[in-house]
Amino acid sequence: MRKAHLILVGLLLSFVAKATNDIPRSEYPRPQFERSTWVNLNGTWTYELDSDNTGNKRNLPTSKSLSGTITVPFCPESKLSGVNHTDFIKRIWYQRSLTIPTDWENKKILLHFGAVDYVAEIYLDGRMVGFHYGGSTPFSIDLTQITKPGQTYNLVVAASDNPRSGLQACGKQSLEKSSFACFYTRVTGIWQTVWMEAVSTYGLESAITSPNIDNKQLTITPQFYQISDGQTLEVTLYDGQRKVAQQISQCANGSDLTLPIKKMKLWSPETPHLYGITYRIKDAKGQVIDEVKSYVGMRKVHTANGQFYLNNEPYFQRLVMNQGYYPDGIWTAPTDEALKNDILLGKAAGFNGARLHQKIFEERFHYWADKLGFITWVESPNGGMDPNNEVASRNFLSEWAEILERDRNHPSIITWSPFTLFSRITPTFIRLIFDTQKITKAIDPSRPFNDLTSFHCVTDIWSIMNYESDVTRFALKLKPDKNKAEYTNQPLFIGEFGGLVWETSESAKGTWGHGGMFTNEDDIYECLEKLVDAIQTSGNITGFCYTQLTDIEQEKNGIYNYNREPKLNVERVKSIFEKIPSRPTKKK
Structure with missing residues (x-):
């Protein structure tokens, strides 16, 4: 009888595992703030395109089934969505039923969206319950007062997108009907995980982790949904299974808790050590009412004396451009494993990090970068917006603040780089740059700020763009313009170089790339080595970003092709880039 019971349990567990695996992108989407009580809402939804913007007149907010089916969280332009509609989409509607679990009684019920491009409106049983501006950042809708556990509701989402307006950041999404040059297939609507969780009314809303390696301590700054009398926060730090520090305090918003760390282990790409964190909130009777799992990497980044430092030692950044x-899936990785694989591909080619170009990556990417040891620059998808427009500036600042708040706890992120390059610099744009710098430093003063790639107003890093493939001309440009008032001996960084095109298919028609077109593979290695040698002998470069990790559609200057297969001899490429060590060789 017991054997039959075990077989039945095994079959049930197998069924549950299969059901979970059938949900696309089923992993927990917020790896630095993880609770156990949650529901993944990815999978099959109904949808309808609304090119003439008549959805509201046709009462689509109340619709219980739309005209087609789509697989969330993949955008309708992607193959994985099942739609594959690559023309402009001005407005799209989504629908599915939403059942609140019966055991979520007396809990705060939150509906989370990882990202919806660009304006999202959320309806529940025909009633608008929330909205959000910004195509790359998460937002939440509190359903507590309008839902009851055990009941089912009709969820409808409308997403509006107008990349040609100049008012929204859209990155490398093409403003033409088709992709061209370094602009690619567009993204509209839901493109990150949709999920729901139950939280205590007095639960932890957020926690800022501030490592201080000089004083060997970690500071935690908590924020709560509500606070009741006698409520306490217990923070425990773990090294593996071993408890290394603990602090207990009365709950208070913005009140720091400091944990001393003995025999502290530092985080770096070479040794990406992570400490586990458990947050427990207890009521006046000592009962645990909320528990959150997290982690932290103890590390420090700063700039001084024309150098970039990691953990108080000079560190050379060998970055690769990754556009994600x-x-x-277009902007959405097909699997969590694909995010991890992109980091492994970068490391295999000799890079210790990546510049995340013109896109805000899924938070799971940063988790893998933290875990595997891979430094990154975070850059907004500022392409497509008109920075000289006041409304566009207002939209940008709101979204940039949300980016900082989402990602500031990830140790792998070492630089904030909000803008790339714009052809028209006006007083309005310069004001936006200064405002962005102020907001960035207010939210996170611990990291360097890089304003633009090749134009500087207020920056901690002097980055330049140099796509010369002729080594003589390339070497002549490896210096800052010291005549500019903005130059105050910031570290010199090559924000973009390389872009060498090697087309391995039978036809190079439509091929585009930043650098020259090569017809002989050995010539690429020779050119690449000369460029790296010039960087090394210049004596004043503190890092570089090579363009780029993979081909993307018609752009063919990747080390790997679009399917992540090697185009070049990766070991040979690795040996060239690693001629410059991450840390300078210490003299004996």
Whole structure:
């Protein structure tokens, strides 16, 4: 009888595992703030395109089934969505039923969206319950007062997108009907995980982690949904399974808790050590009412004396440009493993990090970068917006603040880089740059700020763009313009170089790339080595970003092709880039 019971349990567990695996992108989407009580809402939804913007007149907010089916969280332009509609989408509607679990009684019920491009409106049983501006950042809707556990509701989402307006940041999404040059297939609507969780009314809303390696301590700054009398926060730090520090305090918003760390282990790309964190909130009777799992990497980044420092030692950044596009998912990785694989591909080619170009990556990417040891620059998808427009500036600042708040606890992120390059610099744009710098430093003063790639107003890093493939001309440009008032001996960084095109298919028609077109593979290695040698002998470069990790659609200057298969001899490429060590060789 017991054997039959075990078989039945095994079959049930197998069924549950299969059901979970059938949900696309089923992993927990917020790896630095993880609770156990949650529901993944990815999968099959109904949808309808609304090109003439008549959805509200046709009462779509109340619709219980739309005209087609789509797989969330993949955008309708992608193959994985099942829609594959690549023309402009001005407005799209989504629908599914939403059942609140019966055991979520007396809990705060939160509906989370990882990202919806660009303006999102959320309806529940025809009633608008929330909205959000910004195509790359998460937002939440509190359903507590309008839902009851055990009941089912009709969830409808409308997303509006107008990349040609100049008022929204859209990155490398093409403003033409088709992709061209370094602009690619567009993204509209839901493109990150939709999920729901139950939280105590007095639960932890957020926690800022501030490592201080000089004083060997970690500071935690908590924020709560509500606070009741006698409520306490218990923070425990773990090294593996071993408890290394603990602090207990009365709950208070913005009140710091400091944990001393003995025999502290530092985080770096070479040794990406992570400490586990458990947050427990207890009521006046000592009962645990909320528990959150997290982690932290103890590390420090700063600039001084024309150098970039990691953990108080000079560190050379060998970055690769990663734009985060996928053939089948566009902005959305097909699997969590694909995010991890992109980091492994970068490391295999000799890079210790990546510049995340013109896109805000899924938070799971940063988790893998933290875990595997891979430094990153975070850059907004500022392409497409008109920075000289006041409304566009207002939209940008709101979204940039949300980006900082989402990602500031990830140790792998070492630089904030909000803008790339714009052809028209006006007083309005310069004001936006200064405002962005102030907001960035207010939210996170611990990291360097890089304003633009090749134009500087207020910056901690002097980055330049140099796509010369002729080594003589390339070497002549490896210096800052010391005549500019903005130059105050900031570290010199090559924000973009390389872009060498090697087309391995039978036809190079439509091929585009930043650098020259090569027809002989050995010539690429020779050119690449000369460029790296010039960087090394210049004596004043503190890092570089090579363009780029993979081909994307018609852009063919990747080390790997769009399907992540090697185009070049990766070991040979690795040996060239690693001629410059991450840390300078210490003299004996």
